[in-house]
Amino acid sequence: MSVMAEAFGLVFQPFVLLVILASAAFGMFVGAIPGLTATMATALLVPITFFMDPVPAIAAIVTATAMAIFAGDIPGALLRMPGTPASAAYVEDAYAMTRAGRSEEALGAALVFSAIGGIFGTIVLMTLSPVLAEIALRFSSFEYFWLVVLGLSCAIFVSPGSVARGLVALLIGLFAATVGIDNPAGQPRYTFGSVELLAGVQFIPAMIGLFAVSEVLRSFVDATRRPAIVPDRGSGIFRSQWRNLLAYPVQTLRGSVLGTAIGALPGAGADIAAWISYAVSKRFSRTPRKFGTGHVEGLVEAGASNNGAVSGAWIPALVFGIPGDSITAIVIGVLYIKGLNPGPTIFINDPQLIYAVFIVFLLANVIMLPLGWVAIKTAGTILAIPRNVLMPIILMFCIVGAYAINNSVFGVGLMLVFGVLGFLMDENDIPIAPAILGLVLGPMLEQNFITSMIKADGSFLAFFERPIAAGLGLFTFAVWCIPAVTWAMRRRRG
Amino acid sequence: MKFNDSALGLILILAAIAIRWSAEGFSRLPNQSYGSETMPIALSALALGLGAYMVGQGVVARDGLPRARPADWVRLPGAVPRVALALGLVVGYIALAGRLGFVPVSVAILLALMLATRVRWWVALPVAALATLVIQQAFGRLLLVPLPRSGALGFLW
Numbered sequence: 001m002s003v004m005a006e007a008f009g010l011v012f013q014p015f016v017l018l019v020i021l022a023s024a025a026f027g028m029f030v031g032a033i034p035g036l037t038a039t040m041a042t043a044l045l046v047p048i049t050f051f052m053d054p055v056p057a058i059a060a061i062v063t064a065t066a067m068a069i070f071a072g073d074i075p076g077a078l079l080r081m082p083g084t085p086a087s088a089a090y091v092e093d094a095y096a097m098t099r100a101g102r103s104e105e106a107l108g109a110a111l112v113f114s115a116i117g118g119i120f121g122t123i124v125l126m127t128l129s130p131v132l133a134e135i136a137l138r139f140s141s142f143e144y145f146w147l148v149v150l151g152l153s154c155a156i157f158v159s160p161g162s163v164a165r166g167l168v169a170l171l172i173g174l175f176a177a178t179v180g181i182d183n184p185a186g187q188p189r190y191t192f193g194s195v196e197l198l199a200g201v202q203f204i205p206a207m208i209g210l211f212a213v214s215e216v217l218r219s220f221v222d223a224t225r226r227p228a229i230v231p232d233r234g235s236g237i238f239r240s241q242w243r244n245l246l247a248y249p250v251q252t253l254r255g256s257v258l259g260t261a262i263g264a265l266p267g268a269g270a271d272i273a274a275w276i277s278y279a280v281s282k283r284f285s286r287t288p289r290k291f292g293t294g295h296v297e298g299l300v301e302a303g304a305s306n307n308g309a310v311s312g313a314w315i316p317a318l319v320f321g322i323p324g325d326s327i328t329a330i331v332i333g334v335l336y337i338k339g340l341n342p343g344p345t346i347f348i349n350d351p352q353l354i355y356a357v358f359i360v361f362l363l364a365n366v367i368m369l370p371l372g373w374v375a376i377k378t379a380g381t382i383l384a385i386p387r388n389v390l391m392p393i394i395l396m397f398c399i400v401g402a403y404a405i406n407n408s409v410f411g412v413g414l415m416l417v418f419g420v421l422g423f424l425m426d427e428n429d430i431p432i433a434p435a436i437l438g439l440v441l442g443p444m445l446e447q448n449f450i451t452s453m454i455k456a457d458g459s460f461l462a463f464f465e466r467p468i469a470a471g472l473g474l475f476t477f478a479v480w481c482i483p484a485v486t487w488a489m490r491r492r493r494g
Numbered sequence: 495m496k497f498n499d500s501a502l503g504l505i506l507i508l509a510a511i512a513i514r515w516s517a518e519g520f521s522r523l524p525n526q527s528y529g530s531e532t533m534p535i536a537l538s539a540l541a542l543g544l545g546a547y548m549v550g551q552g553v554v555a556r557d558g559l560p561r562a563r564p565a566d567w568v569r570l571p572g573a574v575p576r577v578a579l580a581l582g583l584v585v586g587y588i589a590l591a592g593r594l595g596f597v598p599v600s601v602a603i604l605l606a607l608m609l610a611t612r613v614r615w616w617v618a619l620p621v622a623a624l625a626t627l628v629i630q631q632a633f634g635r636l637l638l639v640p641l642p643r644s645g646a647l648g649f650l651w
Contacts, residue, residue, distance in 0.1 A: 185523050185530040186530075189530055392611075416588075458527060
């Protein structure tokens with residue numbers, strides 16, 4: 001029997017299919033709750049997978065992850081509370097579409113293009129994984145430094161409002177990232193004697209605070225004066241997606257390619273992929289001014305990108321045993337528990353298992369469409385609930401979500417501080433998104449910058465000595481020059 | 495509170511000075527020019543430059559001196575007490591959930607917030623109880639989050 005036939009035999013068993021279905025529902029549930037991430041869904045599945053064979057165990061994790069990443073778009077679009085960091089990149093557009101009575105179109109775009117990105121990523125995973133993993137392995141601290149700077153720069157330029165206020169937000173995020181003991185000299189910074197702060201500002205409570213709590217507080221200002229959320233006007237989940245696909249084929253392909261490539265880089269997952277893809281989409285769009293106002297273009301590209309990255313992250317994990325993100329780090333642990341050593345040898349010793357994983361990836365992305373439809377239709381009823389009933393419940397979800405990170409009320413306090421901060425930022429037209437990305441990428445920026453400076457003995461030229469680093473550096477400078485060039489062109493045109 | 499460009503710039507300059515001053519207490523890696531201080535110093539330089547730019551921009555745009563004024567919503571009837579109540583209730587959760595348990599504190603928070611936003615009590619009470627039960631079952635039982643238990647309601651876990 002061929003390896004592929006054996007792999008099909010491993011996957012298409014009633015128990016494995018049941019596991020796929022159950023973990024899809026579980027991933028959808030976890031991803032749709034603000035504060036609970038795809039990583040958390042994976043971590044919660046580990047004790048259950050312990051009692052399974054390798055194929056259903058991996059199938060459970062793959063399916064739950066893919067679902068959770070998409071499901072993060074649901075609260076983002078309906079309530080402006082991204083369920084996962086990857087959804088934060090295009091939350092403004094998705095929420096604006098909901099306010100305009102196009103919630104089903106927004107979520108349908110997220111669903112369909114997530115599936116397209118995920119399937120594309122899987123095909124790349126099947127065909128190019130060894131080649132891509134080799135390129136990713138050549139990345140040193142110099143390349144990572146530029147990649148992080150590029151991601152942060154993109155966050156500023158895609159955010160609505162002035163560049164200066166975007167930079168203020170970024171500084172807030174980067175400063176919050178300096179808190180704790182996780183720094184080059186291992187010295188506590190800005191912890192003020194708090195044991196909890198030694199671990200740094202936890203990302204999830206901060207994100208819940210900045211996005212969700214600030215929105216809840218705003219709803220308490222005066223619910224009657226805020227424009228009510230418009231129930232969907234029959235935009236349809238799938239109806240408009242064919243039109244979107246025909247209108248944005250390049251964006252779909254570019255998002256899928258970029259997401260898969262970024263996902264394949266160890267340490268750079270779906271979050272960075274979504275942000276960079278959204279920025280690229282805005283940069284090359286014919287209508288960049290529409291971004292952030294309920295334009296589907298960025299959603300199409302970034303949606304394809306983040307699920308492409310989920311598949312891409314498995315490339316270094318399977319080929320070299322190096323995790324592409326926190327989820328694949330957990331998966332590698334699961335594989336070891338099952339007596340399988342991820343790395344080149346797994347392709348030789350257990351090829352049927354690798355192909356079974358590929359098949360599961362394809363199945364997970366296909367099954368996402370009907371299950372996502374059900375989830376969107378169910379979640380849509382949220383909009384019918386009066387805001388003065390819904391918002392207190394959302395606040396309670398936020399409290400419990402922040403508590404669940406470390407099972408400590410410290411997370412709730414952190415959420416509250418960032419909630420007030422987010423409220424003040426919003427009031428002063430300071431975008432929230434760059435602060436989030438600064439908080440996520442701050443430690444990576446510091447680590448790679450200091451490692452590079454030590455390697456280069458303090459010479460900045462070393463950041464341009466390696467070809468890929470030089471390319472990324474020059475591209476970053478080009479991104480920085482965009483505002484100046486745009487300003488000069490506008491002046492010239494009169 | 496709304497700040498104009500000059501005021502935001504001034505806040506950034508003050509923050510830059512504070513960060514730079516605090517960075518003096520951080521150490522470098524042994525035999526290296528870099529360490530825990532590098533990132534705060536870089537951030538303070540960036541904040542200083544950006545702050546100066548924003549103050550300058552405010553002056554050029556004739557925005558005037560640094561200014562802060564209360565936001566328009568502050569004048570809306572009941573707005574400040576409602577926002578203060580929401581913040582106070584979260585603080586209340588932090589202080590009381592460990593002692594009283596998740597269920598009673600959650601019901602109290604939901605009820606207080608709904609009544610403050612003019613939901614009728616006969617709607618607010620069952621909704622608060624049902625929402626608390628759903629959250630407790632979803633997080634406490636399904637996701638195994640150890641929510642603080644209430645003595646008499648321990649059977650829910």
